[in-house]
Amino acid sequence: MASKRATLADVARLAGLSPTSASMILNGRPDTRLSQDAHDRVNAAAEALGYRPNIAARGLRTDKTLTVGFISDLVATTRFASGLIKGALEAAEAAGHVVLVLETGGDPAREAEAIAAVLDRQVDGIIFATMRARELFVPDLPAGTAVVMLNATNPRFPASVLPDEFEGGAQAVRLLVQAGHRSGIALMGQNDDVERDAFRSATVSRRVAGIRSAMESEGLTFVAEESIWLWEPDEGYRATRALLERRDDIRALLCMNDRIAFGAYQALTEAGLSVPQDVSVVSFDNDELAAYLRPGLTTVGLPHVQMGKRAVEALLSDHPTGQILVPMPVVLRSSIAAAPA
Amino acid sequence: MASKRATLADVARLAGLSPTSASMILNGRPDTRLSQDAHDRVNAAAEALGYRPNIAARGLRTDKTLTVGFISDLVATTRFASGLIKGALEAAEAAGHVVLVLETGGDPAREAEAIAAVLDRQVDGIIFATMRARELFVPDLPAGTAVVMLNATNPRFPASVLPDEFEGGAQAVRLLVQAGHRSGIALMGQNDDVERDAFRSATVSRRVAGIRSAMESEGLTFVAEESIWLWEPDEGYRATRALLERRDDIRALLCMNDRIAFGAYQALTEAGLSVPQDVSVVSFDNDELAAYLRPGLTTVGLPHVQMGKRAVEALLSDHPTGQILVPMPVVLRSSIAAAPA
């Protein structure tokens, strides 16, 4: 029904003023000496016509499109991705912006395409997100393009948002220590001797560093460190089973992620050990999984939504720069019990 | 470095022609009588300057923005959401379009805002997506706006994309029947007597209809139907436990979704029954979960990605209309065994 959108000219005409005046009034320009009467007439006219500015036309003149580009390697794989997107959408909405989401699959050609596509649309800034934090290659961009790296880093773009993995790693250790665990703690998923050269991601190494630092300052050592190549339930199951066959003094498992912990649960159950009475378990990520397990898995979560939010906020601030470390929330459930005295 | 984007005028100047000619040549206008030489010069100039058209400016003139709006109630909750988005992005990319993603949380006010925001940006069409298929209320839109409902329906907008739940439900039944199960089958999550008035969603009722239809045409009946209010692991666990205490003739569980099945696994394990030797399990959705379980859960999946894809394809077709039912894929894992002869 609504035949055509009203334009500024329509509003001006209805108010009996020039488009210039209408524009100034609707934009609340200060220092303009238009009469109160003119204000009233324009506002009434805009209201009556349901006027909304055409953002493309405005952008042509002002170079602001109230739109940001979100270019991600993967969108659908993990809950991580959607959390980042959700956070970005929230912050954008709060700032009256809107988000163009593109996926590259990590393919440089698609990435170049994606960049071109958002640039063609004159976005106000671009967020580059990766699902596994890594150093991301980014092709050349016109100077002055605002860029924030999300869960990624790049030397050319100083602004980045990352989870505070070091502190998160330390917190996981402290959870066990606070419950009285000082011995029989195994680290599942990481063994520096084996994996020295296996670069996983920038953030994982910080997670490990945080873990080791906290262990050291508590004066503790792991009773075992199981290297796990693929951090998936199957591998977690296998590694835990092997560990339990070798030793009978395991009292706590510090798992590098929830999927490993999931596998560990199964191995523990099979071995007739119950969580947390016999063995406490703590891990990382706060996957959907962690809530489904019985007993619920205590885990140090990845703050996806917060990260997405902070990234957009940084992007829309005057000069996005510096590294933002977002705290990882401790999600307490029921997988840690007090160590036997 | 790149100081400013080259404009069409720059290209024209470099080629020694008018912007008109440059535009026509670059857009491959037929029936124009510009010389081969002119073509060559313009193309060379565009190449040299790295010219890319400003889509906003073009849109101003042509009313095409190569952009679609994707308005969803939830973005981050389920893997479902990201699957839909991923599919939409893929199809859009293939068509040279780009996607504006907005989230409304199901709140009518935010929904109205979202619609206004995409309309302000002159999108070529809008997709309304919901995470639990339902009849979605949509405020008035300017006539002629292309709209496709995704996982939702609305009488005012005839085009919609839905999973083929009827057929999917039937397939789940057939999986059991093909394995020889003809008795001792329990339906977990649905009992018509109890839930007659509890409207879950348009698609769930079709799923149920498909299940019942297939059971009937096989001449079978359920040995038990457990109503489950919230389709989460905890409830699935509880319901299954209760069922197993009541009866000892259960040979197969048809679960309404994977999370119920997950809870059922736990109850079965506790009862000393193994999947699939003692009890076969089949369910719906193909959650991430389903792959993590041991043994892997055979499930009739929701075709998220396909659905997102089809929705955008429909939207960009001449006249989006009609209901598109996307087949639900059977994902075979290891949770169904042959029934004892």
Added chain:
DNA sequence: GGTGCGTGCTAAATCCTTTTAGCACTACTA
């Protein structure tokens, strides 16, 4: 009575494309 100033408003340019209408020229026809 000329100058200066404040007041209230607008014409026109600009952003970058596409598109309509038509110009200027040559070659050919009648």
Added chain:
DNA sequence: TAGTAGTGCTAAAAGGATTTAGCACGCACC
């Protein structure tokens, strides 16, 4: 020799906003 047709190209408008520069008027002042 005027008229027609074809060829190769362009001027200018349009699309919807913002912004710069400045007009016209009334009033006070010396």
